[in-house]
Amino acid sequence: MPSTLFQKVWDAHSVRRLPTGQTQLFIGLHLIHEVTSPQAFDMLRARGDRVAFPERTIGTVDHIVPTKNQRRPFIDLKAEEMLSSLERNCREYGVQLLDLQSGQQGIVHVIGPELGLTQPGMTIACGDSHTSTHGAFGAIAFGIGTSQVRDVLASQCLAIEPLKVRRIEVRGRPGAGVYAKDVILTIIRRLGVNGGVGYAYEYGGETIDRMSMDERMTICNMSIEGGARVGYVNPDQKTYDYLQARRFAPHGDAFERAVRWWSSLASDPDAAYDDRVVIDAAEIKPTVTWGINPGESVSVDEAIPADADSEALAFMGVARGQRVSGTPIDVAFIGSCTNGRLSDLREAARLVRGHHVASHVKALVVPGSQSVRAAAEREGLDRVFTDAGFEWRGAGCSMCLAMNDDRLEGTQVCASSSNRNFKGRQGSPTGRTLLMSPAMVAAAAIAGEIVDVRQFSATEAVVGR
Amino acid sequence: MAVERIQRVSGTALPVRGDNIDTDRIIPARFLRSVSFEGLETHLFEDDCREAAARESNSHPAANPIFAPATVMIVNRNFGCGSSREHAPQAIRRRGIRAIVGESYSEIFFGNATALGMPCVSAAPDVVSALLDLAETMPSTEFVVDLQSMTVTAGDSTRPIALPAPARDAFLTGTWDATGLLLSDFDEVYAVAERLPYISGW
Numbered sequence: 091m092p093s094t095l096f097q098k099v100w101d102a103h104s105v106r107r108l109p110t111g112q113t114q115l116f117i118g119l120h121l122i123h124e125v126t127s128p129q130a131f132d133m134l135r136a137r138g139d140r141v142a143f144p145e146r147t148i149g150t151v152d153h154i155v156p157t158k159n160q161r162r163p164f165i166d167l168k169a170e171e172m173l174s175s176l177e178r179n180c181r182e183y184g185v186q187l188l189d190l191q192s193g194q195q196g197i198v199h200v201i202g203p204e205l206g207l208t209q210p211g212m213t214i215a216c217g218d219s220h221t222s223t224h225g226a227f228g229a230i231a232f233g234i235g236t237s238q239v240r241d242v243l244a245s246q247c248l249a250i251e252p253l254k255v256r257r258i259e260v261r262g263r264p265g266a267g268v269y270a271k272d273v274i275l276t277i278i279r280r281l282g283v284n285g286g287v288g289y290a291y292e293y294g295g296e297t298i299d300r301m302s303m304d305e306r307m308t309i310c311n312m313s314i315e316g317g318a319r320v321g322y323v324n325p326d327q328k329t330y331d332y333l334q335a336r337r338f339a340p341h342g343d344a345f346e347r348a349v350r351w352w353s354s355l356a357s358d359p360d361a362a363y364d365d366r367v368v369i370d371a372a373e374i375k376p377t378v379t380w381g382i383n384p385g386e387s388v389s390v391d392e393a394i395p396a397d398a399d400s401e402a403l404a405f406m407g408v409a410r411g412q413r414v415s416g417t418p419i420d421v422a423f424i425g426s427c428t429n430g431r432l433s434d435l436r437e438a439a440r441l442v443r444g445h446h447v448a449s450h451v452k453a454l455v456v457p458g459s460q461s462v463r464a465a466a467e468r469e470g471l472d473r474v475f476t477d478a479g480f481e482w483r484g485a486g487c488s489m490c491l492a493m494n495d496d497r498l499e500g501t502q503v504c505a506s507s508s509n510r511n512f513k514g515r516q517g518s519p520t521g522r523t524l525l526m527s528p529a530m531v532a533a534a535a536i537a538g539e540i541v542d543v544r545q546f547s548a549t550e551a552v553v554g555r
Numbered sequence: 556m557a558v559e560r561i562q563r564v565s566g567t568a569l570p571v572r573g574d575n576i577d578t579d580r581i582i583p584a585r586f587l588r589s590v591s592f593e594g595l596e597t598h599l600f601e602d603d604c605r606e607a608a609a610r611e612s613n614s615h616p617a618a619n620p621i622f623a624p625a626t627v628m629i630v631n632r633n634f635g636c637g638s639s640r641e642h643a644p645q646a647i648r649r650r651g652i653r654a655i656v657g658e659s660y661s662e663i664f665f666g667n668a669t670a671l672g673m674p675c676v677s678a679a680p681d682v683v684s685a686l687l688d689l690a691e692t693m694p695s696t697e698f699v700v701d702l703q704s705m706t707v708t709a710g711d712s713t714r715p716i717a718l719p720a721p722a723r724d725a726f727l728t729g730t731w732d733a734t735g736l737l738l739s740d741f742d743e744v745y746a747v748a749e750r751l752p753y754i755s756g757w
Contacts, residue, residue, distance in 0.1 A: 102747075102750070102751065103747065103751070104747070105743050105744050105747050106740070106743055108721075108733075108736055109724070109728070109730065109736070110721040110722075110724045110725045110728070110730060110736075111720055111721040111724060112721045112725075112733075114736075114737055114744075116744060116747045116748060116751070118751065118753060118754065125587055125640075126639070126640065126641065128590035128591070129590070129591060129592055129641075132590075132591070137734065139734070139738070142741075142744075143748070146754075153587075154588060168588040168589065169588065171589075171590060172588065172589075172590055175590045209753060211753070212753065217639060217641075218638075218639055219637065219638050219639040219663055221639075232663075233639035233663055234639060234663070234666070235639055235640070235641035235644075235663065235666060235667030235670060236592075236641040236642075236667075237641060237667065237670035237671065237732075238666065238667075238670060238733075240734065241670075241733055241734050241737055244734050244737070244738060245734065245737035245738050245741070245744065246744065246748070247737045247744060248733075248737075249733035249736060249737060250666075251719070251721055283575055283633065283636060284575070284632065284633035284636065284659065284661070287633070287659065287661065287662055288662070314637075314663075315637075317633065317636065317661065317662075319662045319663060340753075340757045343757075344756075344757035345757075347752070347757045348752070348753070348757050351752050351757075383575050383577070383636075401573070405606075491579075491584045491638075492584060492585070493584050493585065493587065493588060510577075510579070510637060510638075512577045512579040512580065512637060513579070513580055513602065513603075513606075514579055514580065514583050514602045515579050515584075517584075517585065519583070519602035519605060519606065520606075
């Protein structure tokens with residue numbers, strides 16, 4: 091019977107049906123970090139359990155790492171305690187930790203793929219909602235809470251219910267200045283922030299097919315912002331090319347055998363879906379959020395809608411009918427598991443080159459991983475950014491959720507390439523976040539206000555002449 | 556693990572209005588800077604409380620001592636969306652809440668709360684609206700969430716609630732803490748692992 095990748099991967103990992111009716115699902119890769127794992131290890135200790143498959147869990151540190159001074163012990167004693175605890179737990183239970191000295195530390199959803207840990211056909215779990223990112227490779231990947239982190243450590247399994255599958259087909263080609271971020275923000279706006287509850291999102295269609303792996307990760311990353319715990323793209327040649335020669339990917343003949351298995355997992359052409367949605371890429375424009383959830387967005391040249399939520403308007407200090415372009419910003423943040431990869435930094439640098447950050451704007455670039463940072467430096471991107479007045483930082487989650495010392499103050503407005511514009515998300519209870527593509531953040535940093543990146547590029551061409 | 560069957564939760568209610576209340580609002584990230592869940596309850600809805608206090612017209616219910624003894628929380632739609640942090644249901648539970656009644660929940664929040672033995676039951680929007688009104692106007696009203704009869708009773712009215720069968724079953728049989736279940740019959744786990752080419756070797 092024809093079936094979806096979701097169904098094939100689910101079936102391959104199903105251990106049994108539990109008495110509750112849930113499925114006991116085997117987890118092929120478990121990623122842990124310092125925020126949601128320490129309590130799980132304590133629960134494990136209290137139960138006297140061991141880690142069932144220590145080689146299938148890998149740890150890194152991302153949420154709390156300072157991005158300026160990373161010398162140990164950290165100046166921030168709470169951050170130091172959290173990392174020390176992770177180090178102790180990994181040592182005690184035989185779990186590999188990619189720490190700050192490894193050269194491979196970074197945001198868990200950036201390093202999984204770049205190390206080849208993330209592979210098609212895997213089930214992947216992590217105590218972080220943006221685990222959906224890994225679905226870009228044709229894995230079934232989802233966020234879990236700490237009690238479930240304990241379950242995976244103890245049993246390498248989860249008690250979980252299957253999801254329905256919604257095929258989201260993005261057809262045609264987006265125009266210039268439209269990025270993966272705009273595509274996913276448009277999908278979330280269209281289907282709603284809870285439209286995906288109960289579903290896995292399968293992204294396909296010409297637009298998705300043509301995307302790089304980095305772009306597909308941006309799309310899958312924000313599935314959870316649309317309520318879908320899982321988002322994925324069927325694996326194809328781009329997926330295999332990306333994985334070739336990565337540290338944890340199979341090598342040589344094994345790689346060929348792996349590709350054969352991976353290819354067999356893609357959804358069959360005549361697979362049945364629980365729902366289908368078609369989106370025309372030509373209608374997608376550079377998109378910016380104006381409100382307090384990622385579904386509250388408009389095109390950069392569009393007015394805030396008449397039915398906009400009053401609470402969101404009041405918090406953001408904006409009004410119905412107002413346009414987001416021209417909104418002055420105080421901070422520009424380029425980074426996060428959504429848009430902190432090399433291609434994001436390259437595109438931002440392309441726009442920034444030859445310009446300078448507006449005098450009233452604090453702008454920072456936080457690479458998603460140490461590898462991204464090193465690769466960017468080899469290309470001289472760090473110089474492009476610092477010459478333009480950006481701060482060039484160490485790898486981590488940073489101002490996406492402000493668990494380190496990078497945070498907004500007061501009612502500052504931040505143009506951010508991250509994933510959440512929730513109240514208080516960037517560290518100030520009254521701070522305001524506008525989500526957009528890294529290119530739009532770069533343009534806003536230079537202009538000092540939200541501008542249409544399509545016009546920004548045009549301006550640059552004129553200046554260049 | 557001791558089996559704790561959860562069939563019924565009763566007590567007064569904490570009404571928390573609003574759709575899409577995310578886990579950053581339930582417990583802001585700066586309070587996650589700890590290796591334990593202890594004390595999280597003191598920061599429950601902290602920024603929302605502060606924002607409400609600044610508006611002076613009405614305080615946030617979580618900051619109102621009238622609602623301090625509540626064991627049931629009433630919420631609207633898509634409660635607990637966003638970050639997967641279990642710190643959110645932990646903070647709610649440590650505050651004394653033992654069941655939540657709402658229109659709908661984010662999946663990850665629902666799963667986390669279930670793993671803590673805190674049922675998140677759904678009710679129709681008009682039911683939730685009536686419950687919120689009642690809790691706000693008569694805070695001493697006793698609420699009873701009954702997973703056996705699948706009803707919520709408040710004042711003199713009893714209305715239907717919904718809960719997916721696996722979660723209901725887990726509460727009624729005391730198997731909501733899944734670890735024990737997952738560790739039984741472990742041979743099958745090894746068998747599945749052995750069949751996966753990325754584990755057994757390409």
